[in-house]
Amino acid sequence: MQEELIRRAKELLGDGTVVRVMGWRKGDLSFNPEPALFETEESLAEFVYDGFCGANLSKYMIKLSKLEGKTLVFLKPCDTYSFNQLVKEHRVDREKAYIIGVGCDGSLDVDAMKEKGAKGIQEITEDGDTVTVRAIYGDKTFDREDVILERCRACKGGAHMVYDELASNADEEKPARDGRFSLVEKIEVMDPKERFAFWQNELSRCIRCNACRNVCPACSCIKCVFDNDRYDTAQKANADTFEEQMFHIIRAFHVAGRCTDCGECSRVCPEHIPLHLLNRKFIKDINTFYGDYQAGADTDSRAPLTNFTTEDVEPSIVQERG
Amino acid sequence: MQRIGVFVCHCGTNIAGTVDVKRVVEAVKKEPGVVYAEDYQYMCSEAGQQKIADAVKNEHLTGIVICSCSPRMHEGTFRKAAEKAGLNPYLVEIANIREQCSWIHKDMEEGTEKAVILARAAIAKVMLNAPLQPGESRVVKRALVIGGGIAGIQTALDIADAGYEVDIVEKTPSIGGRMSQLDKTFPTLDCSSCILTPKMGEVNAHEKINIYTYSEVEKVSGFVGDFSVDIRKKARYVDMDKCTGCGLCQEKCPSRKTPNEFNRGLNTRPAIYTPFAQAVPNVPVIDTEACIKFKTGKCGVCSKVCAAGAIDYTQKDEIITREYGAIVVATGFDTINLDKFDEYYYNQSKDVITALELERLMNAAGPTGGNVVRLSNGEHPKNIVFIQCVGSRDVTCRGKSYCSKICCMYTAKQAMLLKDHYPDVDVHVFYIDVRTPGKNFDEFYRRAVEEYDVDYIKGQVGKVSEAENGRLLVQGVDLIDNRQIKMEADLVVLATAIEPNKDVRKIATMLTASIDNNNFLTEAHPKLRPVESPTAGIFLSGVCQGPKDIPETVAQAGAAAIKVVGLLAKDKLVTNPCTAQSNPLFCNGCSACEKVCPYGAISYEEQQVMDGGVRENRRVAVVNSALCQGCGACTVACPSGAMDLKGFSNRQILAEVDAICR
Ligand SMILES: Cc1cc2nc3c(=O)[nH]c(=O)nc-3n(C[C@H](O)[C@H](O)[C@H](O)COP(=O)(O)OP(=O)(O)OC[C@H]3O[C@@H](n4cnc5c(N)ncnc54)[C@H](O)[C@@H]3O)c2cc1C
Ligand code: SF4
Ligand code: SF4
Ligand code: SF4
Ligand code: SF4
Ligand code: SF4
Numbered sequence: 001m002q003e004e005l006i007r008r009a010k011e012l013l014g015d016g017t018v019v020r021v022m023g024w025r026k027g028d029l030s031f032n033p034e035p036a037l038f039e040t041e042e043s044l045a046e047f048v049y050d051g052f053c054g055a056n057l058s059k060y061m062i063k064l065s066k067l068e069g070k071t072l073v074f075l076k077p078c079d080t081y082s083f084n085q086l087v088k089e090h091r092v093d094r095e096k097a098y099i100i101g102v103g104c105d106g107s108l109d110v111d112a113m114k115e116k117g118a119k120g121i122q123e124i125t126e127d128g129d130t131v132t133v134r135a136i137y138g139d140k141t142f143d144r145e146d147v148i149l150e151r152c153r154a155c156k157g158g159a160h161m162v163y164d165e166l167a168s169n170a171d172e173e174k175p176a177r178d179g180r181f182s183l184v185e186k187i188e189v190m191d192p193k194e195r196f197a198f199w200q201n202e203l204s205r206c207i208r209c210n211a212c213r214n215v216c217p218a219c220s221c222i223k224c225v226f227d228n229d230r231y232d233t234a235q236k237a238n239a240d241t242f243e244e245q246m247f248h249i250i251r252a253f254h255v256a257g258r259c260t261d262c263g264e265c266s267r268v269c270p271e272h273i274p275l276h277l278l279n280r281k282f283i284k285d286i287n288t289f290y291g292d293y294q295a296g297a298d299t300d301s302r303a304p305l306t307n308f309t310t311e312d313v314e315p316s317i318v319q320e321r322g
Numbered sequence: 323m324q325r326i327g328v329f330v331c332h333c334g335t336n337i338a339g340t341v342d343v344k345r346v347v348e349a350v351k352k353e354p355g356v357v358y359a360e361d362y363q364y365m366c367s368e369a370g371q372q373k374i375a376d377a378v379k380n381e382h383l384t385g386i387v388i389c390s391c392s393p394r395m396h397e398g399t400f401r402k403a404a405e406k407a408g409l410n411p412y413l414v415e416i417a418n419i420r421e422q423c424s425w426i427h428k429d430m431e432e433g434t435e436k437a438v439i440l441a442r443a444a445i446a447k448v449m450l451n452a453p454l455q456p457g458e459s460r461v462v463k464r465a466l467v468i469g470g471g472i473a474g475i476q477t478a479l480d481i482a483d484a485g486y487e488v489d490i491v492e493k494t495p496s497i498g499g500r501m502s503q504l505d506k507t508f509p510t511l512d513c514s515s516c517i518l519t520p521k522m523g524e525v526n527a528h529e530k531i532n533i534y535t536y537s538e539v540e541k542v543s544g545f546v547g548d549f550s551v552d553i554r555k556k557a558r559y560v561d562m563d564k565c566t567g568c569g570l571c572q573e574k575c576p577s578r579k580t581p582n583e584f585n586r587g588l589n590t591r592p593a594i595y596t597p598f599a600q601a602v603p604n605v606p607v608i609d610t611e612a613c614i615k616f617k618t619g620k621c622g623v624c625s626k627v628c629a630a631g632a633i634d635y636t637q638k639d640e641i642i643t644r645e646y647g648a649i650v651v652a653t654g655f656d657t658i659n660l661d662k663f664d665e666y667y668y669n670q671s672k673d674v675i676t677a678l679e680l681e682r683l684m685n686a687a688g689p690t691g692g693n694v695v696r697l698s699n700g701e702h703p704k705n706i707v708f709i710q711c712v713g714s715r716d717v718t719c720r721g722k723s724y725c726s727k728i729c730c731m732y733t734a735k736q737a738m739l740l741k742d743h744y745p746d747v748d749v750h751v752f753y754i755d756v757r758t759p760g761k762n763f764d765e766f767y768r769r770a771v772e773e774y775d776v777d778y779i780k781g782q783v784g785k786v787s788e789a790e791n792g793r794l795l796v797q798g799v800d801l802i803d804n805r806q807i808k809m810e811a812d813l814v815v816l817a818t819a820i821e822p823n824k825d826v827r828k829i830a831t832m833l834t835a836s837i838d839n840n841n842f843l844t845e846a847h848p849k850l851r852p853v854e855s856p857t858a859g860i861f862l863s864g865v866c867q868g869p870k871d872i873p874e875t876v877a878q879a880g881a882a883a884i885k886v887v888g889l890l891a892k893d894k895l896v897t898n899p900c901t902a903q904s905n906p907l908f909c910n911g912c913s914a915c916e917k918v919c920p921y922g923a924i925s926y927e928e929q930q931v932m933d934g935g936v937r938e939n940r941r942v943a944v945v946n947s948a949l950c951q952g953c954g955a956c957t958v959a960c961p962s963g964a965m966d967l968k969g970f971s972n973r974q975i976l977a978e979v980d981a982i983c984r
Contacts, residue, residue, distance in 0.1 A: 091911075221962035225962055
């Protein structure tokens with residue numbers, strides 16, 4: 001697959017369709033490739049595409065679409081929702097992107113492998129449904145299904161919402177998985193005290209590294225309120241634990257109706273806080289109150305939270321439902 | 323340096339009874355920035371206002387906080403007082419220690435603590451206030467009346483007689499509303515059509531009034547003085563200019579099976595119809611659901627018989643966009659659906675009818691030519707039972723908690739009229755209470771009891787069913803004699819609760835006018851501003867605001883008209899300077915604010931922005947301050963805080979919250 005993508009990238013660079021390529025490059029370990037920009041055919045030697053290329057590249061297109069010429073960008077099915085959402089919010093220019101939709105069998109989660117006993121990982125190879133780990137303290141073989149990211153267990157399906165061409169591994173027919181809201185439902189049935197304790201426990205681990213915000217394609221503000229000294233909000237989130245938790249609540253409100261459920265926030269959190277569940281709760285509520293809505297499925301529909309129709313649910317019903 | 327003055331009002335004992343005003347004064351004196359504080363019995367009085375003026379002068383105040391009643395009450399008063407004293411009126415803040423404090427607390431300790439906190443929040447806010455200058459906006463000298471019942475008709479006439487143009491938008495093919503369906507009207511028993519028809523004619527002929535029937539309001543934008551409204555004029559398929567109103571088409575139309583709405587479905591009507599003979603305009607409409615031509619392509623009888631050549635099957639709906647300075651809602655009412663009231667046997671028996679249906683039966687132009695008969699067999703009823711409060715004053719969720727107000731009177735009316743026409747009938751009325759306040763109303767009811775011998779039974783009916791002989795069996799209780807009653811009846815008439823027309827929710831949403839739990843439109847103030855909606859420029863007329871009989875409706879309609887005239891007589895309106903503004907440095911250009919702005923005040927511009935030494939072209943939001951109403955919706959939608967509202971900035975609100983949480 002990787003070879004096919006490199007070949008196409010070279011062709012598109014060569015014939016002048018694009019002037020740069022946004023993709024992933026080898027990291028220092030075999031399981032941490034990173035987003036990278038390639039501007040020459042030679043530099044593409046570093047290009048990788050494997051199960052660890054979970055990083056969603058759409059947010060990079062905000063900066064890249066301000067540059068001269070088109071950029072080739074590789075988007076997995078779920079990444080295309082984020083891309084569309086950014087187009088909808090006028091943050092990226094569709095015309096400045098050449099999109100190759102790549103297929104995805106679920107992104108791998110190295111932490112899951114570690115939890116399952118892989119220690120001192122040196123190399124990981126994928127072969128269809130099995131993943132083999134070569135490690136200092138004993139090699140391991142896993143079923144792929146057991147070591148994919150939580151977000152991929154709630155996969156929205158194989159279809160790309162936007163693309164210029166599809167790679168050969170794209171499977172547009174691959175169905176969405178069930179049970180997207182099962183974890184949310186577990187939290188919903190807790191009584192308020194229990195729920196508060198759950199989130200307090202999760203959020204208290206936050207070290208305010210801002211990785212979640214920085215990776216989030218919805219959190220793409222030119223100047224985030226939490227960085228803006230003009231509004232007396234900047235220092236607020238750091239003041240104490242209570243306000244620190246407010247950071248997450250406020251962020252969840254800011255991305256409500258815009259979050260595509262790409263799951264990047266939880267993927268990058270070094271403290272393994274399941275942030276995406278806050279957002280998924282909003283998505284679930286929006287679906288029940290206003291009818292099914294998927295942010296980023298298109299670029300022109302009106303999002304329920306910034307729309308107003310006479311059929312809108314009454315506040316009292318929202319309140320009743322809690 | 324800020325120099326803030328704080329004035330704490332006693333409001334007689336309204337505030338001082340629950341809040342220790344002296345302690346509030348002492349507490350606020352300690353707040354940073356406060357250089358002066360005092361309390362006074364009535365801050366809104368001349369003497370109170372003088373105190374403000376003196377303090378502004380002597381203490382060189384830069385901002386004022388008044389701890390008093392709601393800003394809705396006296397913000398204007400205090401702003402004017404500040405302005406007179408030479409201070410920008412927008413440097414005044416109100417801490418509402420009455421509605422939000424003294425009125426809802428009983429305990430002095432608690433009340434005082436909360437008053438201090440509210441004062442602190444207002445002080446924190448006023449420290450960040452900036453002087454603002456209001457602008458001006460135009461007043462379009464034309465009013466829109468939605469609904470052409472007696473309320474809408476009267477309001478339109480009164481506005482037009484004052485010299486302003488009025489458009490009436492009526493949903494059905496004719497104006498007239500419920501009143502056109504009534505037979506005679508209490509308390510004087512004059513015939514409803516005889517008093518309504520001349521008014522309908524007058525509206526029709528008035529050079530300042532324009533009627534759009536068979537039309538609905540589709541979209542409203544703008545604000546007080548300057549609304550823009552899209553009206554959908556539904557296709558009638560009959561040319562209004564050519565039609566002479568001869569009625570031949572209605573006579574010849576072969577499709578005659580559609581329930582007649584005007585007669586409450588008691589008979590049928592043709593596919594091409596005018597709802598009633600005196601309809602204004604007297605031009606029929608084609609109901610495409612019933613019309614054979616529209617359903618199968620064949621027929622075309624109406625077109626063949628129409629000598630004027632008025633039939634036009636190709637007509638399309640038309641959207642008319644007009645501007646208005648004021649909008650009056652007069653959408654009236656309907657009777658409630660009785661599906662949940664099976665005990666009264668309404669859906670099961672043709673001989674159980676609503677009072678409105680009885681009006682149609684009694685009316686000489688009605689489905690039976692004014693003969694009151696049992697619809698099951700066409701015979702004259704001998705024993706008639708009226709049941710009051712069907713769904714009114716009903717606290718279960720199937721009914722309405724309020725009193726429909728008109729039923730007691732129309733029942734007395736109907737009972738007497740029946741006795742007049744058919745001296746041999748017996749009439750019984752089951753009631754919870756008989757409520758007849760109103761000029762000559764109780765006398766009217768007494769007449770029914772004393773002169774007409776109508777049998778009033780205090781008690782409720784538990785069940786209506788069919789007796790073996792085909793009559794109806796009514797089972798109830800007599801609460802005064804404390805006994806069960808079983809009686810056979812030929813006709814049962816239900817005083818069915820009334821409710822606002824279903825459409826009113828849609829209308830209220832379009833107008834951003836508020837409605838209550840029962841869908842009645844709410845007033846700006848239940849006592850002092852009963853014909854105005856809290857939304858500026860929107861006025862209320864008739865039953866859409868609450869149950870009313872015709873005299874009350876007409877009185878209120880006139881009151882709404884004078885309020886409209888008062889608005890239209892102004893050349894300019896002073897606009898609110900508290901408008902939104904986006905900071906191009908922080909704006910993402912994401913369109914979130916534009917989507918939520920109810921006034922369409924936000925648009926986008928490519929702007930060159932200098933950010934951290936880098937010049938960049940950005941898409942940024944721009945607010946048209948002439949359109950912005952300062953609602954603040956955009957500031958909440960904006961994730962980055964780029965959008966801010968003058969006078970209610972994000973910083974000010976946060977400062978208030980901080981002061982409260984301190
Ligand atoms: C059985 C019965 C008997 C009564 N008898 C008497 C009596 O004897 N004496 C008395 O004083 N009162 C009587 N009344 C009360 C009287 O009918 C009302 O007071 C009066 O009709 C109220 O007038 P209105 O204009 O507010 O409402 P309506 O008469 O309901 O008129 C509202 C109008 O608005 C139109 N409309 C509704 N929605 C829209 C929309 N979205 N767009 C455009 N147009 C719309 C409707 O089609 C209608 O034409 C009786 C009522 C009933 C039910
Ligand atoms: S909040 Fe998380 S899941 Fe949602 S768009 Fe941002 S990163 Fe993706
Ligand atoms: S937290 Fe809010 S303001 Fe900050 S980047 Fe995310 S959406 Fe923008
Ligand atoms: S990534 Fe995790 S630790 Fe970092 S700020 Fe977000 S929640 Fe906190
Ligand atoms: S405050 Fe904002 S949303 Fe409200 S009218 Fe003004 S621009 Fe529109
Ligand atoms: S919501 Fe805020 S960031 Fe978005 S366009 Fe409006 S002002 Fe700009």
